[in-house]
Amino acid sequence: MGGTYSAADSQRFVVPSCKLKGRVQALDLGGYDELSKILVYDPPFHGLSRVLDVKGAKIKDLTLLALSPDGYKLAVLNDESIYLFDLPRQ
Numbered sequence: 001m002g003g004t005y006s007a008a009d010s011q012r013f014v015v016p017s018c019k020l021k022g023r024v025q026a027l028d029l030g031g032y033d034e035l036s037k038i039l040v041y042d043p044p045f046h047g048l049s050r051v052l053d054v055k056g057a058k059i060k061d062l063t064l065l066a067l068s069p070d071g072y073k074l075a076v077l078n079d080e081s082i083y084l085f086d087l088p089r090q
Contacts, residue, residue, distance in 0.1 A: 007071030014067055014074060014087070015039040017051075021060075035059040038074065042090045050088060059083060 006013040016035055023031030035054050042049040064077040074085040 003065075005065050005067045005074075007067045008069040010069075010071040011043045011045075012067070012071030012087075012090075013041050014065075015041070016065060032060050035063070035076070038085065038087075040087060049090070052085070052087070054085075 004013055004015050015038075017037035017039055018033035019036040020031050021034045023029060037054060038052040039048055040050040040052065059076055059078045066075045067073070068075075072087050072089065074087055076083040076085070
């Protein structure tokens, strides 16, 4: 799920932040990544602009993300569900 996702018409980009869940070393279970935060970066890029907590939805592993051209909506495809997040204005 990692990587950087940029908006086509703006300079905004987002980075998903995941948390490892379900790992049990004693049972040799590797666990899975679950989306926990969305890191938002806006120009002039002197640092992180915002950190958004993802609550409610359990978005795991193998997902696809897309940022709208203006950078204010993030779509996440997880299995057969689509989640849409409104991102704050700059």
